Each structure stands twice: as C-alpha cells, then as structure tokens.
Amino acid sequence: MTTLPTQSTLDTGALTELRESLRGPVFTPGDAGYDDAREVWNAMFADQRPAVVVQCAGVADVIRAVSFARSEGLEIAVRGGGHSIPGFSSSDGGIVIDVGPMKGARVDAQRRTVTAQGGMQWHELDHETQAFGLATTGGYVSTTGIGGLTLGGGIGHLARNLGLACDRLIGADVVTADGRVVRAGLGSDEESELLWALKGGGGNFGIVTSMDFQLAPVGPVVYGGAAFFPPTQLREILETVRGLMDAGMPDELTILVNATTAPPAPFLPEEMHGHPGIAVVACWSGPVEEGEAMVAPIRALGPAVDLLGEIPYEALQQLLDPLLDKGHRNYMKAGYLDALSDGAIDRIVEGHADRPAPACELHIHTMGGAAARVPADASAFPHRSAPYVINMMSRWESADQDDACLQWGRDVYATLEEHTTGGAYINYLGSEGQDRVRAAYGDESYERLAAIKAKYDPDNVFHRNQNITPA
Secondary structure, three states: OOOOOOOOOOOHHHHHHHHHHOOOOEEOOOOOOHHHHHOOOOHHHOOOOOOEEEEOOOHHHHHHHHHHHHHHOOOEEEEOOOOOOOOOOOOOOOEEEEOOOOOOEEEEOOOOEEEEEOOOEHHHHHHHHHOOOEEOOOOOOOOOEHHHHHHOOOOOOOHHHHOOOHHHEEEEEEEOOOOOEEEEEOOOOOOHHHHHHHOOOOOOOOEEEEEEEEOEEOOOEEEEEEEEEOHHHHHHHHHHHHHHHHOOOOOOEEEEEEEEEOOOOOOOOHHHOOOEEEEEEEEEOOOHHHHHHHOHHHHOOOOOEEOOEEEEHHHHHOOOHHHHOOOOEEEEEEEEEOOOOHHHHHHHHHHHHOOOOOOOEEEEEEOOOHHHHOOHHHOOOOOOOOOEEEEEEEEEOOHHHHHHHHHHHHHHHHHHHHHEOOOOOHHHOOOOOHHHHHHHHHHHHHHHHHHHHHHHOOOOOOOOOOOOOOO
8 A cells, every 4th residue: 555745845837737727726825815725624733734725616627636636746635514523624735625616406306316516515405405395414513514424424413314414325426546537326337336335434435526315305494403401400311312212212303412511692591601501402303293292301301591493404404503613623532322321421421510611512412213224234334223422522722722622532432431332433533543443334344445445546545534444
C-alpha cells in the first residue's frame, strides 16, 4: 500500500491549467476567498491550510481535480458538508475537493425516489422532497452533508421508522481514484458490491457525486419537538425512555435525550438560561392525530417547557442546528448500549454533572425498529441489535480548554465502556486508530470492505477518512 505525500507549493503553470479546465473556482493561499473556502465546521482544525481548494461545479470538475491531485502528488481531502469530527474535510498542504456547490436534486414522486448531488445538505434535500410529502432518514443537524452522513450509516429522527440513511440508498455515482465514473447500484449490470460498501463504509472508495434514495411518505407535518427539564430529572427521563423501549415503543416514534445547557432562547424561562438542563427531542412520524398520545409519557414527567406538538418536518429537522453551529471546538466519543441499565444511567448522570464546559453534551439516541430489522450483512453497517447509541459530545470555545474537554469525553466513555457492545459508529468516531475502525464493522465486514477497497482504490488515495486498508 502507498499513500500520496503532502505538498505545500504548486507550479504556477499547473495551477493556471487547472483553473482554466474547471467551471468551479480554485483557491490557493493568498487568494481572496481562500480563508472562507478552507473553513470547516470543527474549529479544532481551523488552522489547516490546504495548498488548493477546488469548489466543483459538476462531475467533470471532480474528475479533473482527482487527476490534478494525483499528478501533483497532493493528499486528497473530500468535503461535502464539512462536518468531519476528526478534521478529514481538509488537509494541511493537500487539496480539498469540495463538492458542496453540487446541489441539484430530482424527485420522482411516482416511484418515491430522489437523485441528489453529493454537495447537498439535509435541509436542502428535505426542502425538495417535502414539496411532495416525502422524506428519507436524515441527520439530527440539518447542515450536515448528505454524503458523509449516509456513507457512515446515518441515524436521525426517522431511523426507527425507515431505517438508517444508508438503508435508503439505492444507487450512487462514484468518481474513483483513477478518474473513472462508476455507477453503484442494485442492477445486474451495475456495481452492487460497491453499493454494499457505500452503505456504511465511508468515503474509502471514491468521491460520491450523486446519490439515489428511496423515499417514503412523511410530513409535511409530524408530531414532535422538544420538552425541557431541569437536570435533576435526567435519571427519571432515562428510566421512562427505557420503559417505553422495553414495552415495544412503536417504530414511528424516535426519542433523543440531550443532556446539555439551556440556551438563552426566548421560549425558555430566563432562570434556565446558561444552566444545565435536559432536552427530550421526539419525532412521531405516524398519523399526526396519534402523536399526542405517543408522547404522553414524556409530558407526564412535567417538563419546565413543553414545545411538543404538531410541527413541520423540516422545522423538526433543523431544531438542533443552533446548538451545533460552526466555529466551536468539537470532539466525540461514542458507543452502543445493549440496555439502559441502572449502572449505565448512574454513569450518564455523573458524566453530565461533571461537564467542563457549558456546551459539552451527552446524547442518548433510541435505535431499533426498522434499523434493527435490516440483516447485518445487507450493508457495511453491522451494528443493528443495539437499542441505544450513547455519544459524549465535547464542545467548547477556547483552545485553553482542550485538555479538560477532551479528557471529559474519554473519561465518561471509560466509565460506560463496560455497558457498551464494543462497537463503534463511524460518524461519531474521532482519530482512534485502526482497532476502532475495525470495531465499527466487525472482522467479517472489514475484510469484505478491504477487498472492495483494493479493487477501487488499491493505492489508498482516499485515506482522509476512517480508513480501511486495501486488502
């Protein structure tokens, strides 16, 4: 296996030729707009200075950028929404191939499918599909790119009802390391093995320029939103969620418990602002008239603020955006829970109380439902049986807090580790080494992915990701 070296200076003539061969703009250090073009969501990597950023206007630009990178020996970073937790959306001295400007979408309402270009964010795709009363599983933060979330699995408000984002993926166009455009699909004359790999295998196999999703009737109004509680009710909330799940919570209901700090929002009492609090975010995607009864157990806990009710699906998708905006320093440490045992709840409550910065959060996601019924070998995402995902979301503003906030996430996870399955979720994984990457797939799926990697990227050109070593 070989990887490309990092290079920081480029020949002027080669750059001129690149600019003239593209429809989209090219930025290099010193250009007006360079700093905006290199900006990423996670401020931990704000200092990365790529040698060149290519903002692709179409597939031809992607092909040309890959060819240029390989001829110039540049490390490639691929950017869609730019939300990579470990900073894979950029490269110091390399090339950023940014597909963000590629935002076309075509909905086939009769077949309930959508073909979306790889640069779309979830709020943009939701806008297109909701015009027809249709949706596919998207992320909890609507500014996340559809590509990164889907290729890593993709949990969200509809995961229990429709499956993961990757479960809804039925086709994709991929620019490979040798500049070919390959169609990954389910047809006999298409690359079905590549499609399997894209369903959770990350960006290891090429640059995905478009994705086809199977849609389902959702919205335009669902029942859900958020209820806010004081931190003293965290244990009671988790016990209630456990009871709902143990009793067979309907697939149409998804609950996220966010142990956080109350923002200075006008809908919250002023005495809550800046203090620890618990947000319970619910989505009932079944018949709207049944929603009130479905969230009644949450209401029965007596929230300080109750914003549960009928809500446009698009608004629900964007509900958490203000809490996770660009510019903070971020780190995640996550795993799967087989159960919300008393011991696990104890550790979660203690972890929330010990947060070193106000924006540090603990997320407990409910899983199961449709996501659990997909066979483990039907995609590269094998962790189907765990009913919960637990995520330590370290989030802070100043580099002076790096050590404390990084250590908090690691320490809380360490206290919970005995309650986890040992598996990892690619989209919530930092730079934790090959053992954790392998844990995201299990040995059998990892070896299958490594063989597919060897076919499409034998030189590991696309290694700015949770990397799978070519077989």
